[in-house]
Amino acid sequence: MSPDAFVKRGFIFILGGMVAVSAYYQASGVSHLIAHQIARDGAPPAARATALVEEPPSEDRSPSAAPILERNPFDSITGPLVPRPSEALAGQADLSSLDPYLAPPCDTGRVVLIAVSEDPEWSFAAVEAEGGRTALGRRGGQIAGRKVEHIAWDRVWMTSGGARCQMQLGKKGGNDGKKAPESQPRAPEPPRERPSRASGRSDVPPEIASRMKRVSETEFDIDRSAAAKIFENPEIVTNTSAAIPEMRDNQVVGLKMMVKPGSLLESFGLQTGDLVKSINSIDLTDPQKAMMAYTRMQSDKSLSVVVERNGRPVRLKVNIR
Known part of the structure; x- marks a missing residue:
């Protein structure tokens, strides 16, 4: 018997077999789903929690371009151009822990006048800046680009760029960039008699x-x-x-x-x-x-x-x- 004749004669039986196989697999899948659901419902809450995949929490973050603006797009090594607050504070020198009397002398300027008072607000200092001009200042003020930090009876402390320097009364800072002349040996001078100061003598030059x-x-x-x-x-x-x-x-x-x-x-x-x-x-x-x-x-x-x-x-x- 040819295959075509066999299919024609047994078409009903072939179709019924295919439907039976399909029904079997469908019933088997449904039974597995029901069994899985029954097992899931019967498991303790802790077990079900571990079985679930935790979704990442959703956060409503406002979009900001600050991270982009804070760095150089052509430089991937330097990092953010704006330092963090902790880094900015770390870069500043803590002058409060340093002995002010160990501060180096200021490179320029000369204190020509100091009027010190018990009240720091009434203490003044006259500083001769470059060009011979004299400026009067007090604590917290600016003289020749520096901030007056404190005024004592014989010196003035000033700060600039996180560094502290001091000016002593009558002494030029840094010798104005000139090298101090070397001392030459001098022959001892004969002692001179100083006239006794008469009463009422004037101290005016x-x-x-x-x-x-x-x-x-x-x-x-x-x-x-x-x-x-x-x-x-x-x-x-x-x-x-x-x-x-x-x-x-x-x-x-x-x-x-x-x-x-x-x-x-x-x-x-x-x-x-x-x-x-x-x-x-x-x-x-x-x-x-x-x-x-x-x-x-x-x-x-x-x-x-x-x-x-x-x-x-x-x-x-x-x-x-």
Whole structure:
């Protein structure tokens, strides 16, 4: 019998066999699914938890371009261009743990005047910067590109770029880039007899005293060249006098003067115990105003100083001609 004739005669039986096989496999798959579900439902919760695949938690993160902007797209080695806060703090020097007296001398500048007070806010320092110009500053201020950190009676500490340096009164920093001359041996000089200082002798340098004139008890004239010499060498004043802030009811009311006999300020009519209230109408009850008064004194044509003496106001006038 040919295959075609066999298929035609047994088509019904072949079709029924195929349906039976298909039904068998379908029933077998369904039974496996039911058995798996029954076994899963009957397992303890811990076992079911391990069987499940934990999905990663979803976080709503706002998109930001900061990670891209913080690095160089053409450099894969350097890393972020903006340091982390901890790295930035680590890069700054902690000056509080260092001994300020071991700080190196500042490379430029010279302290020519220091007025120190128990209140740090009333301590001033005049620093001669490059070009011979003198700037007056106090703690927290800027002088010649440096920040004034602290003012002592004989030196000033300054900071710049996380580094600290110090300037001693009267000493130039770094020799202004010049090599110190080598000391040459000198023959000993014969001892000179020093004349004993007579009472009432003036401490004012002769080149300045010769250009001063007393007009009255409260008015004086001085040549401008002599006044410029005083500003260039303020130690002429600071070595023979002192100004101390006077407190009344927890407020500064002026500067109490301590004047040495024969000093320059005595030649201008000031006395020990005088309370300086103002200079050229600038009230001296605030350190910032005191700095402004000192700055203007170098260019004003006259100085009008109001002092309180024995409870009464006295006006002293100095004409700069």
